[in-house]
Amino acid sequence: MRRANIAPLSPKEMLQEKSLSETEEGFPTAPAPGHADTSAGSPVLGVAGGSSTPLSSPQLPDPEQTIENIKVYLHEKELWKKFHEAGTEMIITKAGRRMFPSYKVKVTGMNPKTKYILLIDIVPADDHRYKFCDNKWMVAGKAEPAMPGRLYVHPDSPATGAHWMRQLVSFQKLKLTNNHLDPFGHIILNSMHKYQPRLHIVKADENNAFGSKNTAFCTHVFPETSFISVTSYQNHKITQLKIENNPFAKGFRGSDDSDLRVARLQSKEYPVISKSIMRQRLVSSHGQLSAKPDVNPLHGNHQSLQHYQYENGAHMQFAASDTQDLPLNTFTAQRDSGLFYHCLKRRESARHLDLPCKRSYLDASSSVGDDHYFRSPPPYEQQMLSPSYCGEVAPREACMYSGSGADIAAVSAVDDLPPPPPPLSCNMWTSVAPYTGYSVQTMETVPYQPFPPHFTAAPMMPRLPAMAGQGSQPPGNGPFSVYNQLGPAPGRERGPASSFPRERVHAAVCERKPPSPHLNAANEFLYSQSFSLSRESSLPYHSGMGTVENWTDG
DNA sequence: TCTGCTGGCACGTTTGAAAAGG
DNA sequence: ACCTTTTCAAACGTGCCAGCAG
Numbered sequence: 001m002r003r004a005n006i007a008p009l010s011p012k013e014m015l016q017e018k019s020l021s022e023t024e025e026g027f028p029t030a031p032a033p034g035h036a037d038t039s040a041g042s043p044v045l046g047v048a049g050g051s052s053t054p055l056s057s058p059q060l061p062d063p064e065q066t067i068e069n070i071k072v073y074l075h076e077k078e079l080w081k082k083f084h085e086a087g088t089e090m091i092i093t094k095a096g097r098r099m100f101p102s103y104k105v106k107v108t109g110m111n112p113k114t115k116y117i118l119l120i121d122i123v124p125a126d127d128h129r130y131k132f133c134d135n136k137w138m139v140a141g142k143a144e145p146a147m148p149g150r151l152y153v154h155p156d157s158p159a160t161g162a163h164w165m166r167q168l169v170s171f172q173k174l175k176l177t178n179n180h181l182d183p184f185g186h187i188i189l190n191s192m193h194k195y196q197p198r199l200h201i202v203k204a205d206e207n208n209a210f211g212s213k214n215t216a217f218c219t220h221v222f223p224e225t226s227f228i229s230v231t232s233y234q235n236h237k238i239t240q241l242k243i244e245n246n247p248f249a250k251g252f253r254g255s256d257d258s259d260l261r262v263a264r265l266q267s268k269e270y271p272v273i274s275k276s277i278m279r280q281r282l283v284s285s286h287g288q289l290s291a292k293p294d295v296n297p298l299h300g301n302h303q304s305l306q307h308y309q310y311e312n313g314a315h316m317q318f319a320a321s322d323t324q325d326l327p328l329n330t331f332t333a334q335r336d337s338g339l340f341y342h343c344l345k346r347r348e349s350a351r352h353l354d355l356p357c358k359r360s361y362l363d364a365s366s367s368v369g370d371d372h373y374f375r376s377p378p379p380y381e382q383q384m385l386s387p388s389y390c391g392e393v394a395p396r397e398a399c400m401y402s403g404s405g406a407d408i409a410a411v412s413a414v415d416d417l418p419p420p421p422p423p424l425s426c427n428m429w430t431s432v433a434p435y436t437g438y439s440v441q442t443m444e445t446v447p448y449q450p451f452p453p454h455f456t457a458a459p460m461m462p463r464l465p466a467m468a469g470q471g472s473q474p475p476g477n478g479p480f481s482v483y484n485q486l487g488p489a490p491g492r493e494r495g496p497a498s499s500f501p502r503e504r505v506h507a508a509v510c511e512r513k514p515p516s517p518h519l520n521a522a523n524e525f526l527y528s529q530s531f532s533l534s535r536e537s538s539l540p541y542h543s544g545m546g547t548v549e550n551w552t553d554g
Numbered sequence: 555t556c557t558g559c560t561g562g563c564a565c566g567t568t569t570g571a572a573a574a575g576g
Numbered sequence: 577a578c579c580t581t582t583t584c585a586a587a588c589g590t591g592c593c594a595g596c597a598g
Binding site: 093094131178191192230231232247248249250251252253 | 557558559560561564565566567568
Binding site for chain 1: 589590591592593
C-alpha cells in the first residue's frame with residue numbers, strides 16, 4: 001500500500017531515511033591515482049584565463065584553510081556524459097521525481113576539522129523554452145517565469161571536512177517537481193526548460209560562522225549535469241539510457257524489452273511499437289539520432305566552474321577544465337526566483353555523522369542524503385493566493401526559520417555597483433540567474449529579516465531588480481572584482497559552534513523550535529549568495545573577467 | 555490536430571520487521 | 577535471552593500509456 005503524499009512519516013520511514021542518509025566509510029579522501037575526473041569540477045585554480053595561480057586575493061589565509069583548495073569530482077561522470085551527449089532529460093512530476101543520474105560528488109581538499117555545508121540549487125541554464133523536434137531540442141520561445149528557487153541542502157550539513165571527504169556525497173534524494181505549490185520542498189522547475197545544477201560548499205566552521213566576515217564558499221558547476229526538464233521523455237535515447245542504468249527501471253530492461261512489454265500488456269504475440277517510439281524512430285530515420293553538440297542545447301560547455309569567495313571577502317570564479325569550450329549561454333537575462341526561506345526536513349535526529357553507512361542500492365559507495373531543503377518562497381502571487389504556503393506545514397516538516405533576527409549587514413561591493421538595494425525581506429525571492437556564469441560575482445549582502453514560522457506571505461516582496469532587466473544588461477568588461485565580505489549581522493544571535501545540535505538544525509517549523517544557528521546562517525548566506533548570483537554577468541568564464549550587471553532597485 | 559500534463563499501472567529495488575535458527 | 581540469518585511485505589522509484597486539457 002502506497003503512502004499518500006502527505007502522510008506523516010512513520011518511525012520505519014524515519015529509520016529508512018536514516019539508513020539512506022548515512023554515509024559510507026572507506027571512501028578515499030583523495031582522488032585515486034589516475035582518477036578520471038581530473039577536470040570534473042576540481043577547483044583547479046587558474047585554469048580560467050590560462051593562469052595557473054589563483055587570482056590575486058590579498059590576505060589569503062592559510063592555504064590549508066582556504067576554500068579554493070577544495071576539489072570536487074563528479075561521480076559517474078562518464079554516465080553523466082553519456083546522458084549529456086544525448087541531451088539529458090529529467091522527469092519532473094507533481095509528486096517529485098529524483099534525478100537520474102543522481103548528483104554525487106567526491107570532495108577533497110577540505111580542512112578535516114572545519115565544518116561545511118553542502119547544498120545544491122538548480123538554476124535556469126538559459127531563458128529559452130525548448131521543444132523536441134526532429135529528434136533534437138530546439139528553442140521554442142522564451143522561458144516562462146522561473147519557479148520559486150529552492151535549495152537542497154545535504155542532510156549531513158553541517159559536517160566536518162573529514163566527514164565530507166570520507167565518502168561520496170550524494171544528493172540522490174533530491175527531487176524535482178513542476179508543482180508550483182509543492183509542499184514537500186522539492187526543487188520546482190518548469191517543464192521543457194534547461195537547467196543547470198550547482199553545488200555550493202559553504203564553510204561553516206565554528207570560528208567562521210555564516211554571516212561572519214570570514215564566510216567562505218565556493219560554487220561548482222558541472223556542465224554535463226545540465227538537463228532539460230520534461231514531464232515525459234522526449235528522446236528515446238534518454239529513455240533507453242535511463243532504463244539501462246537505473247536499477248529502478250529494470251523492469252523495462254531487456255532486448256528492447258520496452259516494446260516486448262508493450263506487446264505483453266496488449267496480449268499480442270509480437271512486439272508492438274509504441275507511438276512515441278515509432279515517432280522517434282521515424283524521426284530518427286531522417287535525422288541524426290544523437291544530437292550534435294552544436295545543436296544540443298545541453299552542450300553549453302564542458303567546464304566546471306568554481307566560484308570562490310575568499311575568506312577575506314574576495315570572490316572569484318574559475319573554469320576548471322579545457323578552455324576551448326566556450327559557453328553557449330551568453331545571454332544576460334536575469335530570472336527571478338525565490339529566496340529560500342525555510343527548509344524541509346524529513347527527519348530530525350538520529351543521524352550520526354560518523355556512523356558507518358549502509359550501501360546504497362545505486363552505488364556501493366554512495367552516501368544518500370535524505371531530503372533537506374531550503375525552500376524559497378513562492379511567487380508573490382502564489383503567496384498571496386495559496387494558503388498551502390501560508391499556513392500548512394508540509395508533512396516533511398518544513399524548516400521555516402523563524403529566525404533570530406539575524407541580519408547580514410549590507411555592504412557595498414564594487415565601486416561600479418549601484419547603491420545597495422533596500423533591505424530585503426526573507427520573503428523575497430532569490431534571483432536565480434540563468435546559468436551564465438563564469439564571471440565575477442558581486443556579493444551583496446542585505447539585511448536579513450526572519451520570517452515567521454508560518455509563512456504568511458508578507459506583502460513586501462520586492463522583486464530583485466535584476467528581473468526587471470531581463471536580457472537587457474550588456475556584458476561588461478570590468479576587471480576581476482573583489483567582493484566585500486559578508487558582514488556580521490548586528491545583533492545577530494550566533495551561538496558557539498559547538499551548539500549546532502542536529503536536532504536543532506533540523507528543527508521543523510511545526511515544532512516551532514528556534515532554528516539552528518547554522519541553518520539560519522546558511523539561510524542568510526544562501527540568501528546573499530543567491531542574491532549575488534543574480535548579478536552574475538554573462539561574460540564568458542574563460543576570460544576570467546567579468547562585470548556586474550546593471551541593475552536598479554525597485 | 556498537436557503538444558504537454560496527469561494519474562494509474564506494472565515491474566523492480568530497497569529495507570526494516572518479523573520469523574527462524576543457532 | 578541473545579545474536580545472526582533468512583524471509584516477507586511495505587514503501588518507493590521507474591517508465592509506459594490512456595486520457596485529458598489547452
